[in-house]
Amino acid sequence: MAPPGPGADIFAANCSGCHGAAGQGGVAVPSLPFPPPPLAPAGFASLVEPMVRQGGIQMPSFARQLTDAQIQQVAQYVAQQIADPAARTANTAYGGQIFRLYCAGCHSTTGRGGAMVRGRNAPDISQYPAAEALAAMILGRGNMPVFAGHALDVRQQTSVALYVDVLVQAPSPGGAGLGYLGPVPEGAVGAGALLILIFIAVWLAWKSRKAVP
Amino acid sequence: MSEHRLKTSLGRAFGAAPTPARRAARWLDRNLGGSSILREELRHIFPDSWAFFLGEIALYCFIVLVATGIFLALFFHASQAVVIYHGSYHPLSGVPMSDAYSSVLDLSWNVRAGLLIRQVHHWAALVFVAALIIHLMRMFFTGAYRRPRRINWLIGLSLLLLVGFNGLMGYSLPDDLLSGTGLRIAFSITESIPFIGPTMATVLFGGDFPTTGIIARIYPVHIFLLPAAIAGLLGAHLGLLWLQRHTEFPGPGRDDRTMVGSPMVPQYALRTTGYFLLLAGVITAFGAWLQINPVWLYGPFRATDATTSAQPDWYMGWLEGAVRMFPGWDIQIGGFLLPAIFWPAVVLPGLIFTPLFLWPWLDSLALRDNRFVNVLQYPSQRPGRMAVGAGFFTFLTVLLVGGGDDVFASAFGWSLPVLLRALQILVIVLPPLVAALTYAIARRRSERWLVS
Amino acid sequence: MSDDARQTHAAPAPSGENGAPGGHGPRGPGWVPTWPATVGLVVTLVASVGFAVSFIRDASTQWLGGFLAAALLGIGLALAYWGRDLAGDEVISGPYPVPHEDAEGRAALGDALDQSVQVITRRHFLTKMLVFAGGVFVLSQVVLLGALGPRPKNSLRTTSWRAGSRLVTFDGVPVTRDTLAAGTFLVAFPEGHLDSADSQITLLRIGADPHFKTLAGRESWSPEGYVAYSRVCTHAGCPVAQYEDQAKVLVCPCHQSTFDLMNGAQPVAGPAGRPLPQLPLAIDAQGNLTAQSDFTVPVGPGFWDEG
Ligand code: HEM
Numbered sequence: 001m002a003p004p005g006p007g008a009d010i011f012a013a014n015c016s017g018c019h020g021a022a023g024q025g026g027v028a029v030p031s032l033p034f035p036p037p038p039l040a041p042a043g044f045a046s047l048v049e050p051m052v053r054q055g056g057i058q059m060p061s062f063a064r065q066l067t068d069a070q071i072q073q074v075a076q077y078v079a080q081q082i083a084d085p086a087a088r089t090a091n092t093a094y095g096g097q098i099f100r101l102y103c104a105g106c107h108s109t110t111g112r113g114g115a116m117v118r119g120r121n122a123p124d125i126s127q128y129p130a131a132e133a134l135a136a137m138i139l140g141r142g143n144m145p146v147f148a149g150h151a152l153d154v155r156q157q158t159s160v161a162l163y164v165d166v167l168v169q170a171p172s173p174g175g176a177g178l179g180y181l182g183p184v185p186e187g188a189v190g191a192g193a194l195l196i197l198i199f200i201a202v203w204l205a206w207k208s209r210k211a212v213p
Numbered sequence: 214m215s216e217h218r219l220k221t222s223l224g225r226a227f228g229a230a231p232t233p234a235r236r237a238a239r240w241l242d243r244n245l246g247g248s249s250i251l252r253e254e255l256r257h258i259f260p261d262s263w264a265f266f267l268g269e270i271a272l273y274c275f276i277v278l279v280a281t282g283i284f285l286a287l288f289f290h291a292s293q294a295v296v297i298y299h300g301s302y303h304p305l306s307g308v309p310m311s312d313a314y315s316s317v318l319d320l321s322w323n324v325r326a327g328l329l330i331r332q333v334h335h336w337a338a339l340v341f342v343a344a345l346i347i348h349l350m351r352m353f354f355t356g357a358y359r360r361p362r363r364i365n366w367l368i369g370l371s372l373l374l375l376v377g378f379n380g381l382m383g384y385s386l387p388d389d390l391l392s393g394t395g396l397r398i399a400f401s402i403t404e405s406i407p408f409i410g411p412t413m414a415t416v417l418f419g420g421d422f423p424t425t426g427i428i429a430r431i432y433p434v435h436i437f438l439l440p441a442a443i444a445g446l447l448g449a450h451l452g453l454l455w456l457q458r459h460t461e462f463p464g465p466g467r468d469d470r471t472m473v474g475s476p477m478v479p480q481y482a483l484r485t486t487g488y489f490l491l492l493a494g495v496i497t498a499f500g501a502w503l504q505i506n507p508v509w510l511y512g513p514f515r516a517t518d519a520t521t522s523a524q525p526d527w528y529m530g531w532l533e534g535a536v537r538m539f540p541g542w543d544i545q546i547g548g549f550l551l552p553a554i555f556w557p558a559v560v561l562p563g564l565i566f567t568p569l570f571l572w573p574w575l576d577s578l579a580l581r582d583n584r585f586v587n588v589l590q591y592p593s594q595r596p597g598r599m600a601v602g603a604g605f606f607t608f609l610t611v612l613l614v615g616g617g618d619d620v621f622a623s624a625f626g627w628s629l630p631v632l633l634r635a636l637q638i639l640v641i642v643l644p645p646l647v648a649a650l651t652y653a654i655a656r657r658r659s660e661r662w663l664v665s
Numbered sequence: 666m667s668d669d670a671r672q673t674h675a676a677p678a679p680s681g682e683n684g685a686p687g688g689h690g691p692r693g694p695g696w697v698p699t700w701p702a703t704v705g706l707v708v709t710l711v712a713s714v715g716f717a718v719s720f721i722r723d724a725s726t727q728w729l730g731g732f733l734a735a736a737l738l739g740i741g742l743a744l745a746y747w748g749r750d751l752a753g754d755e756v757i758s759g760p761y762p763v764p765h766e767d768a769e770g771r772a773a774l775g776d777a778l779d780q781s782v783q784v785i786t787r788r789h790f791l792t793k794m795l796v797f798a799g800g801v802f803v804l805s806q807v808v809l810l811g812a813l814g815p816r817p818k819n820s821l822r823t824t825s826w827r828a829g830s831r832l833v834t835f836d837g838v839p840v841t842r843d844t845l846a847a848g849t850f851l852v853a854f855p856e857g858h859l860d861s862a863d864s865q866i867t868l869l870r871i872g873a874d875p876h877f878k879t880l881a882g883r884e885s886w887s888p889e890g891y892v893a894y895s896r897v898c899t900h901a902g903c904p905v906a907q908y909e910d911q912a913k914v915l916v917c918p919c920h921q922s923t924f925d926l927m928n929g930a931q932p933v934a935g936p937a938g939r940p941l942p943q944l945p946l947a948i949d950a951q952g953n954l955t956a957q958s959d960f961t962v963p964v965g966p967g968f969w970d971e972g
């Protein structure tokens with residue numbers, strides 16, 4: 001199915017053992033809690049590359065085995081040849097809309113995670129390469145339900161991953177983000193501003209206090 | 214005759230050189246009169262203690278808010294007409310959103326200095342309310358609310374309410390996901406009021422939530438109605454303060470009839486002007502380097518979207534905490550429903566603010582002491598009051614922590630249900646405990662006071 | 666207050682005749698350095714230019730605000746230091762405006778007011794009419810509130826679901842009997858009402874899970890293991906957006922109300938007091954999921970005449 005080339009060779013040598021020769025996933029790996037997922041939604045090299053380089057929750061990093069150029073080649077190969085063509089029509093902003101409908105309830109609209117009532121807390125997904133989000137949507141994770149194939153089709157999954165990539169990179173002007181946790185840290189830091197102002201007031205009143213007759 | 218008076222009389226006798234200040238004085242007197250009153254007021258006495266700067270922090274925050282708010286108002290669109298976004302923030306491009314939200318995105322990404330001003334506006338709002346509350350605590354614990362300053366206590370409390378409410382309105386304006394979530398909860402709280410609730414909610418919001426006109430409705434409230442009311446009350450507050458003068462801490466040469474401090478001109482005027490600029494500088498530094506309310510990450514409000522870690526600004530946190538901690542005791546009364554949220558969200562604020570408003574009168578009734586005072590008390594001089602206050606603020610603090618329980622649980626890896634249960638117990642147990650402890654400590658200190 | 670009433674306890678003022686507020690005089694005991702104020706003003710000078718330049722060059726918020734903050738802090742420091750250290754410690758005292766026990770004046774004021782009041786209230790009938798007419802006038806203005814919005818009528822009780830409404834996804838794609846596998850879920854809307862806040866539902870497929878309890882009277886509401894609950898929280902109306910798969914609960918991200926999916930979406934934790942209403946489902950001839958009717962109780966937060 002896939003034309004031969006350096007990308008195909010790297011894929012066959014390094015990836016197909018887990019993800020299957022055609023990236024169909026589902027190859028059982030006894031030591032892993034989840035089967036490696038199919039690569040259908042991996043429609044963008046920008047999603048694949050960081051995953052290969054850094055690794056994810058289950059997947060190891062290939063930064064030692066593969067050169068930079070090889071990582072780029074295999075990422076291109078997966079995005080162009082292995083992934084479902086529908087994935088390549090994905091759209092970041094559309095993914096954001098889906099993210100806020102389905103994901104933000106647990107992971108928060110900034111992706112920084114949130115508290116759960118019955119199970120483990122939802123993790124900060126900006127810690128992982130965005131492709132990890134695809135794996136989680138496909139496989140579910142503990143209390144996280146499976147979205148792929150039911151609630152979300154391939155294009156929608158890929159769109160969400162593209163948006164998660166935005167959150168991972170957090171292109172945010174205006175100074176240091178306070179953990180991207182919303183008004184709670186903002187309030188705490190605001191109290192810090194008040195403390196600074198009180199210190200200044202103490203300084204300002206100090207001298208004249210000494211001068212009281 | 215003091216040296217000063219000698220010089221002035223000599224000056225008058227020989228015709229003082231017409232400096233600009235003297236010319237200004239002459240102009241003022243010719244056109245407005247009252248120069249001798251003004252002359253006296255230049256020597257208005259201001260006490261020298263940091264505690265008297267708390268109110269000034271609040272006043273100066275208001276000035277910063279008005280200045281930055283006017284800038285924001287030039288660019289903000291109070292409209293919920295749907296637009297398709299095609300601005301600079303590409304992760305939202307093509308997304309339908311309200312004109313209001315899109316204008317805040319433009320303010321943040323395209324208008325020069327827009328993001329800075331937005332962030333300064335928001336930080337100033339947070340510090341404003343904090344300063345008001347600490348200011349109020351100072352009044353409370355030092356007995357500054359006693360006659361003749363009872364009316365000013367009422368005005369101060371009203372200011373706190375109005376400012377907090379205006380902050381809530383401002384938070385709702387950008388129409389991002391958090392804004393809309395807050396409005397939705399406000400709608401539901403209004404709905405919960407017996408008899409009039411449902412009608413009140415739809416009348417105020419212009420229909421069932423979500424309505425498309427609510428931003429246009431709260432906009433004039435946020436930028437005109439409430440700021441004007443706040444400015445008016447501030448004027449009254451400061452006017453009374455001017456007439457009655459500040460209180461003062463006990464000290465040599467000070468009593469209920471004598472005040473000691475710095476003259477307004479030049480020392481105090483220089484200090485407070487400097488302080489205003491320092492405050493503006495500190496808040497601007499926060500606005501420059503610490504991101505606040507990054508609405509582009511939150512996304513536009515849609516009634517189907519929800520996010521965890523959804524909190525109001527901190528000064529509404531105690532209410533949020535009460536709403537989270539109060540159990541779901543919905544009551545059915547013969548064909549009618551009293552939703553549980555009515556208790557923490559409507560009754561509780563009444564229970565908190567009514568005694569606060571009445572406090573000066575309760576205090577003078579309890580002590581049978583209605584004297585006219587100008588000298589403050591140290592907190593431990595009144596162990597009972599200190600205990601009540603400590604318990605009261607402990608209660609509010611636990612509620613405030615409860616308002617952020619999910620964020621704490623998520624950030625520190627705690628279990629949310631355990632934390633919630635702990636807070637539910639603490640909110641009942643801790644205030645009396647703290648009050649009792651405070652009483653014991655204050656009692657011992659006040660005995661030492663009496664001895665010395 | 667006159668000058669005589671005020672005493673000046675002038676501390677050894679550095680601003681005295683031979684004092685050195687400007688730093689020119691001898692460094693006597695009261696000498697105060699002026700350099701902090703100078704430094705502050707120089708900072709303001711430089712930072713003001715920096716601010717203007719970074720504005721023109723459209724620099725980042727950090728640069729722009731950093732310069733503005735520095736400019737404000739510099740001049741603020743200079744003035745504060747000036748008032749605190751350079752202007753001298755002039756401590757003055759004076760009397761508080763104590764209300765003098767002016768019993769006569771108070772009585773005279775009371776009399777004067779009383780007379781004016783009598784001029785009015787002497788006309789008993791007119792006074793009563795005045796109060797009455799004035800009151801009615803004020804009350805009559807309350808109707809203006811009606812311009813603000815409608816009374817609720819039915820909007821709080823009904824949603825856009827009708828008998829036969831097809832379930833669609835957020836994208837408008839119809840949900841069929843094959844869309845979900847057992848144990849999965851999605852968010853659905855009535856066809857044609859994708860933006861209807863009160864009609865959003867959580868649709869899940871229970872399959873043949875033995876833990877699922879079918880409530881009395883709802884036996885026909887969950888064809889082929891499909892169950893639908895309102896997604897509007899009965900506490901304060903947020904979308905109940907957290908789906909905890911293993912625990913099979915829905916949790917509201919606003920105040921963590923927790924609803925048991927296996928038992929009629931009853932609240933099991935958190936501040937909500939009532940279950941999420943269930944939508945009666947059917948499957949039509951083409952295999953599409955449809956509603957049998959609207960919800961049988963009002964969705965969302967409670968209100969007075971709902972009970
Ligand atoms: C008591 C005084 C005030 C408080 C506590 C306050 C608070 C706030 C807050 C918290 C926000 C949200 C800011 C954000 O986007 O992060 C806001 C927005 C806004 N405020 Fe104020 N404000 C006050 C006075 C004013 C005044 C006097 C004006 C106008 C003359 C004003 C104009 C605006 C505008 C136009 C917005 C929306 C733009 C935006 O959100 O970026 N505010 N306010």
Ligand code: FES
Pocket residue numbers: 898899900901902903917918919920921922935936937
């Ligand atoms: S709105 Fe759902 S818990 Fe409050």
